[in-house]
Amino acid sequence: MVKRFFERFYVLIIFVLLYAPIAILFVLSFNASKSRAKWGGFTFKWYGELFHNSDIMSALYTTLIIAVLSATIATIIGTVAAMSIHNSRKLPKMVLMNATYIPILNPEIVTGISLMLFFIMFKINLGFITILLGHIIFNVPYVILNVLPKLRQLNKHTFEAALDLGATPTEAFFKVMLPELLPGIITGFLLSFTFSLDDFVITYFVKGAGINTLSTKIYSEVRKGIKPEMYALSSIMFLTILVLLLIVNKRSEKQEKKAAVKG
Amino acid sequence: MNKKLLASPYIIWILIFTILPLALVIYYGFTAQTPDGIVFTLDNIKKISDPLYWKAFLLSARLSLLCTVICLILAYPLALILAKSGNGKKTLLVFFMILPMWMNFLLRTYAWLNLLEGNGVINTILQFFGIPKQQLVNTPFAVVLGMVYNFLPFMVLPIYNVLIKIDDSLIQASSDLGANKFVTFRKIIFPLSLPGVISGITMVFVPAITTFVISDILGGGKIQLIGNIIEQEFTFASNWHTGSGLSLVLMVIILFSMAIISKFDKDGEGAGLW
């Protein structure tokens, strides 16, 4: 019993630690005072003003567009790449796998500066395009690593069975293989989306002047103090994601239960 | 569908977007801009021994090691508790473990200022117990705290993922052969969880030793880590050669430490976060 108590207490402490800053941000989003050090009374006004702050709105827009685009493109490239890795022979496979791990294992700062040097070398203007490219390059390996295991689980013969039953290779791919790979592809997409949404270091090095994502916007405000609208925005985003995740969880739970009843 | 044809575009992708950029870092790291044009030099690499840089590097190494050790000590028991809780509870706890990562990490780190400041939450609590105000912000302590806070989940999850895969029957077998709980942990559970521990260490140590954001926010510019130096070489100083040289040194040191650490993993079966 004592052990149980200590375990619970320990988990509680860690979770308090994890959520304390988030609680602070929530509180600050309702703080009438512009300074984070002073409590100026309760207000909803930042939630309203947020939508009139063109800086924040444009940063939000850039962040979302880049996240959606980079995740989508990285998912396509990563899925095709995973299939090619899966089908290559032993030696090229090893080389390709190791190369795939480079952006994951490399410190982000090194990836960031290497891409910055690369873009400047090829005279690509730092801006929207370079951020997008940077995120795609960073995300592709995560898609590959999520799709590859599904490819390994895939029953080779289902594809052949589809051909045998009269499907063209294209039909066989879309109707038989793709559905089985889908869970890996979706996980890869969601991971990419999340990384892109939260990325700071790579964006920071490849973004150039005049464009900001939320992360770089926040970083630029750290010294002079972050605008309260930002707290409001992040609170909204956090709650939105929490609700979305809870819905997804509930759904998959229900599906599992259904499957369990059937099985 | 020609399967071989599929492979070549990805090879080209890797060459252009992964290998070439890294080659550029190496190129800049080993060259310098002189009036006679670009020449080969080792000066950028040697700069690490410059007291200014060396001090920053040592501080980074110390703080990131400290952070890794603290993360390991905090994470292992937590992963054990998570791994053996009931199925539904398990998913829920892991979910809430990951959830904070959906709040922008710069903001979360920034919020620690409110907790640590002179009039912040922690000092208020301390004062309540009659302990004098502590200078917490802009100290190495604050930076380590920020690192631990940000990277703790990266230690918990790989260890947890390995622990839940350990077959119950192995633990029963150990018990069947006469081992008590402590011996079973020492001889079976811990060795089998090593791959998770190692990937946890990697996932915490690498971002910790290279960070410049956490030290920037919680160190208030007073704590210069090697990450801050490199960042400044690229942004304010625009000295790409020095920045590249230092990055190379940092990369080699990281690779070297990873190689040493992975020696502990006999099986060589890495256990990723995903």
Added chain:
Amino acid sequence: MAEEKIIDLMGISKSYDGNIVLDNFNLYIRKNEFLTLLGPSGCGKTTTLRIIGGFENADSGKVIFEGKDISTIPPHKRQLNTVFQKYSLFPHMNIEENIAFGLKVKKMDKQFIKDKVKYALKLVNLEGFEKRSINSLSGGQQQRIAIARAIVNEPRVLLLDEPLGALDLKLRQDMQYELKRLQRELGITFIYVTHDQEEALTMSDTIVVMNKGKIQQIGTPEDIYNEPKNAFVADFIGESNLFDATMLQDELVEIFGVKYPCVDKNFGINTPVDVVIRPEDVNLVDPTDGITTGTVTSAIFKGVHYEMTVDSFGVEWLIHSTKLSQTGTEVGINVKPFDIQIMYKPKGEDAEAVMLDE
């Protein structure tokens, strides 16, 4: 007889989430016997083994080991060892380290451990495998190592939980002989769990047939095969013709209107009973010589024998014979009185689950 008992299970009950797995289960195991718990999945056989091993606690009842109640003693303090279904070898240790594990935990002398490991490997025919890794072994070899790892600790009783389940047929048959040999050489008690009746018949001294958490029959393989006590046992062990019948009087039974002489007595007069006739005990003869007649509806070559079905006025018989009767042939059916096994019909709702205490 009492001093021969090594394990005595007294009134063990166990349920999971309201599902009763074991219901007031009583069984004793004699010293040095090879006892098999046999039954379909979910019959409670594995749970019984796990309760003996200490991995589960019974809701009620006692486990007596050599006269002492060990019900609450944790597994690592019990003088029993288990061979697990999935082998459960430690993947981070080589073969020697795996086998030595139990002895090291007991802080035995190094040289002693070395000799013991060598001896154990010899016993399971894997001499010289000390330094090999677990992954380099085939399923059968892993199984042997799992056995070696258990017996090296000189347990008084070895528990085996479907240890051959994952092996292919040929290997399984080889291992059956090996296990029997090992048990004789070591002279210890084996408690073996399986759902494979052939395995049980081949190896056991005593078979305990279980269903729905209750013992259906305890006996030697011969007893169980030749004289099943109820329809469940008859059906589960081997193939059989199972009929509803009426015991007209002593030594005469009527099956679907046909009277057969048999050897059983004391069932009373006109008592409804179950009758078991093994397919190999049915003789196909000339129609005029049979007790009843029928038409062969199918005949399949099975290697050792032919498997035929005969339709006799709407009743289907299963017959094994080395002599083929072609499909469509009119045949006579004969059964020797001795080969007819008469059983009481189960009473009450819990149909097959008849409690039998020896």
